Amino acid sequence: MTQVNKALTAFQVPIIDVTTDEAIFEGEGWDAVVVIATSLAEIKQDEVSLLAAHASQIDFRVGKSATLLFAPGLAGGRLIISPVTDSDNEYSDVRIFAKAAREGIAIAKAAGATKPLLVVPSVTDNRFANAEQVAALACGQELWQPLEARESKSLQPSLTAIGLLNTATHSLLLNAAESGRVLARDLCGTEPERMSAIGFAQYCVDAFADSGLAVSVVDQVEQLKAQYPLLSAVGRSSFDVARHHPRVVKLEYVGEGPITKTLFFAGKGVVYDTGGADIKVAGSMAGMSRDKGGAAAVAGLMKALSILKPKGIKVIAELGLVRNSIGSDAFVTDEIITSHAGVRVRIGNTDAEGRLVLADLLSHLRLQAQTAVNPQLFSVATLTGHVVRAYGGYPALVENSAAKKQGVAATLAEVGQLWGEPFEVSRLRPEDFDKIADKNGAADVVSSNNGPSSITARGHQYPAAFLIKASGLTETELAFTHIDIAGSAVEGDPLYGKPTASPLVALLQFSN
Incomplete structure (x- = not known):
């Protein structure tokens, strides 16, 4: 051990x-x-x-x-x-x-x-x-x-x-869930040097030793830049500091017996968010070591699955771990960067970095999902202040049309309600896609507006439209649900409160 x-x-x-x-x-x-x-x-x-x-x-x-x-x-x-x-x-x-x-x-x-x-x-x-x-x-x-x-x-x-x-x-389920939640709390709540991208990745590797999960880490700079261009743009200023280099952790669980469904999870793991060139000011940088709560929750889910060992399902996860640093090589607004899916993205605000990380992860998962049995894709992220403004401590589910037809958000919301991790369900609208259109046509999409999401109309819904476009999901019929946990990742003090591992328990029950 x-x-x-x-x-x-x-x-x-x-x-x-x-x-x-x-x-x-x-x-x-x-x-x-x-x-x-x-x-x-x-x-x-x-x-x-x-x-x-x-x-x-x-x-x-x-x-x-x-x-x-x-x-x-x-x-x-x-x-x-x-x-x-x-x-x-x-x-x-x-x-x-x-x-x-x-x-x-x-x-x-x-x-x-x-x-x-x-x-x-x-x-x-x-x-x-x-x-x-x-x-x-x-x-x-x-x-x-x-x-x-x-x-x-x-x-x-x-x-x-x-x-x-x-x-x-109940003990097998409860102990499996709590084992995952301990891991998720540790990953989310630990300070940014100890749980840097490298530290987070190594903690996962150690935690999953002998778990039966397939675990790999993308750690080569050139591979990261070639295969995760948006993620690498977020981490560009961190490449000059060896201990701050980005990582992508890949995890796979395969249950016994014939596979009847396949779940794919992209986890946002921004280990520290300065805001980048659009730097956070007036004390708003405090607590930004918790911007990795999405990746932490997904890692915890995989830990719980490895113990519970449900049959008939496959679960594949990618965790994007990166520090959004400020420096002379930082990416800036107005840049146009081509995503892994080949979509040209104009940067609207460098403090809207999490969706860039997720878009590349989802693009990789999209390719695997196209040949998978009954696939469903999810992104889990502490993404916007708007979701907190809109729903307080409740996470939001925002699904594409394919997921809506399958009733993914409705089912997950029902499960969450019964297991003490309730969700609010939001809907994508045409205006959300209009908001990410690059008005002069130089790029295919704009990542965000240039104001805080908390004062932006539909500030937690339209990022899901961006994820769909920038990851290439628009060209598929794959079911995708975005989960914004910015309001539920910690309890009490929003800066230094105890991590909750939300929505690990609901996702675990949904997976079975």
């Missing part, structure tokens, strides 16, 4: 299926019982129900806010009731269980528990069909710590395991 794999495994808290109510009692190996319930009446275990009901008579917080109770006879003598609020609200979704689970597991950790048992009583509302799994995954999000802190402080996981009391078996 590589050092990276050891680090990933060491810091992941395993989830263990528990199928008997006897586990709630002292002596069964657990040291706290954490109940995530919509009401005290929903608790099925008599011992827990009676204790909670009695406590609620003398402490009105019980059942209304997360509370630790002294519980002789129960595991560890600790009972934590973390209520799920607002379940009667017709607009609520399964994330209310995730919120309650995070509050409960945080109390368990602070109380000194190291092996808590999570109890999520089943509910009949279909909106909450995956409440157990979503609650368990939320614990992983709550417990993750940054890679730099783990290394510098020699941090170890505060918990050794989390039990999930249920009648089904």
